[in-house]
Amino acid sequence: MALxxxxxxxxxxTHEYARVDDDLITIGITAFAVDQMGDIVFLELPDVDSAVEKGxxxxxxxxxxxxxxxxxxxxxxxxxxxxxxxEAPEQIADDPYGDGWLIKVKLDNPEDLDEAMSVEEYRAQVEGE
Incomplete structure (x- = not known):
């Protein structure tokens, strides 16, 4: 299967992705991660209004x-x-980049994403594994 x-x-x-829309960041896991994990049975996410820290x-x-x-x-x-x-974590596998997103975060510092990989860098990493 081509991912x-x-x-x-x-x-x-670590196989998370970030979709940037101004200062709103949608975070999920990649198709590669879903493929490696197999059937997803449980998901734990932070509450709305809680803080997340880079890394x-x-x-x-x-x-x-x-x-x-x-x-x-x-x-x-x-x-x-x-x-x-x-409620149905197994559905992440159906559309990890669309309906299967995990959280949306208001970005504190745009420079946080400077160290994230481009699609080319990520593809090279996972296909080289």
Whole structure:
């Protein structure tokens, strides 16, 4: 299966992505991560209005294979979390870059994304693994 990596996203080496819309950042996990994890059975996300810190864990995702921490690519305040994915985390696999997003965060510092990888860098990392 060929995995999809949208061009307009920023990527972390821990397989989270960030979609930038001015100072609103949508965070999710990549198709590669979903593919590696297998069937997702549980998701834990922060509450709305809680703070996330760049590089820090903001939640966990659990599959039949493993429990993985979710890492924030930015620092900011959670303004929305995807309640539908909390109720049916297996649906993340259906559309990780669309309906399967995890949280939306109001960005504190645009420079937080300077260290994130481009699609080319991320593709090279995961396809080289």
């Amino acid at each position: 999809d990596y949208p061009e307009d996203l920023k990527y972390l080496d 820090e864990t903001f939640g966990t995702i659990e599959s039949v294979k493993a429990v993985e921490d979710l890492h924030s690519p930015i620092s900011g305040t959670v303004i929305e979390r995807n309640e539908a994915m909390l």
